[in-house]
Amino acid sequence: MAEVVPVTGVWWDINTCPVPDGYDPGCVRQSIESALANFMGPSPVIIFCYGNLEYVPPLVLKAISDSGILLRHALGWSSLSLELFDWKDTNPSATTVLFISGDDQWWYMTSIKTHFSRTLRAFPDLEQPVAYPADFFASLSAKKWVWKDLLEEKYSGPCYSDTTGQMDCVLNCQFEWWCSMCMFPGENCSDFIDHLKSVNHRQELFGLVWPWDGNPVDICELCDYPYVDDKNMRIHLESEEHAHNVKAAGPSASHETEAIFVDNSKEYHEENSKEDHEEEDHPT
Ligand SMILES: [Zn+2]
Numbered sequence: 084m085a086e087v088v089p090v091t092g093v094w095w096d097i098n099t100c101p102v103p104d105g106y107d108p109g110c111v112r113q114s115i116e117s118a119l120a121n122f123m124g125p126s127p128v129i130i131f132c133y134g135n136l137e138y139v140p141p142l143v144l145k146a147i148s149d150s151g152i153l154l155r156h157a158l159g160w161s162s163l164s165l166e167l168f169d170w171k172d173t174n175p176s177a178t179t180v181l182f183i184s185g186d187d188q189w190w191y192m193t194s195i196k197t198h199f200s201r202t203l204r205a206f207p208d209l210e211q212p213v214a215y216p217a218d219f220f221a222s223l224s225a226k227k228w229v230w231k232d233l234l235e236e237k238y239s240g241p242c243y244s245d246t247t248g249q250m251d252c253v254l255n256c257q258f259e260w261w262c263s264m265c266m267f268p269g270e271n272c273s274d275f276i277d278h279l280k281s282v283n284h285r286q287e288l289f290g291l292v293w294p295w296d297g298n299p300v301d302i303c304e305l306c307d308y309p310y311v312d313d314k315n316m317r318i319h320l321e322s323e324e325h326a327h328n329v330k331a332a333g334p335s336a337s338h339e340t341e342a343i344f345v346d347n348s349k350e351y352h353e354e355n356s357k358e359d360h361e362e363e364d365h366p367t
């Protein structure tokens with residue numbers, strides 16, 4: 084029987100570790116595989132590009148996908164940990180994971196020590212989050228890279244040769260494009276982008292931040308965009324969509340561009356709930 088080689092799972096947060104200007108997004112996969120091969124020899128690798136993909140240029144997403152990286156639109160930490168441990172369940176032989184992120188929450192994953200024997204990390208820059216003691220990382224990471232250095236890695240030895248078709252099986256049971264929020268599988272890049280821009284997707288986002296606890300929801304009133312957390316607020320405020328709407332709104336709105344926190348989610352839901360009832364029933 085053909086030997087099953089453990090697959091290394093890579094989780095790449097494209098929001099905090101974006102593709103640098105001038106770097107070909109289609110080469111990210113090769114660089115990650117080279118870095119891993121230089122560290123531990125050639126082995127099968129599956130890469131998930133993870134995060135808020137709404138504001139990543141479609142051409143970048145397509146080049147990443149075409150290179151064999153799986154795209155996951157997912158907001159927040161809980162979504163990642165669910166998918167990570169789900170993946171481990173279907174790949175019990177996996178022992179190594181690489182996390183590429185500058186998000187503090189990704190560093191708290193002490194529970195991965197019980198699931199994976201080797202944890203590798205890449206940061207956006209040399210500075211590690213200051214809130215943690217230095218030995219915290221030493222105990223968690225077998226190897227660390229700075230993201231831009233990792234992208235420069237080249238591997239000169241022979242590549243991993245999958246003579247068993249193992250990676251075909253691993254990849255075939257994964258969606259190439261997936262919105263974790265809506266549980267929506269995109270058929271291709273344009274189908275997925277259409278979904279991210281759709282009314283249904285935006286409504287799902289509002290549902291995610293709906294204030295069950297009575298606290299107001301932070302929202303960009305100009306763009307009608309709710310913030311799941313501070314990270315996603317920053318992503319939105321730095322987006323072209325937001326800049327465009329600020330420009331269109333004129334000088335009177337410019338002083339509000341830093342942060343627009345208006346609790347108008349109730350009005351949004353009242354308006355949309357009328358339409359919802361006519362279309363379909365969402366479980367509460
Ligand atoms: Zn969606």
Ligand SMILES: [Zn+2]
Nearest residue numbers: 303305306325
């Ligand atoms: Zn906005």
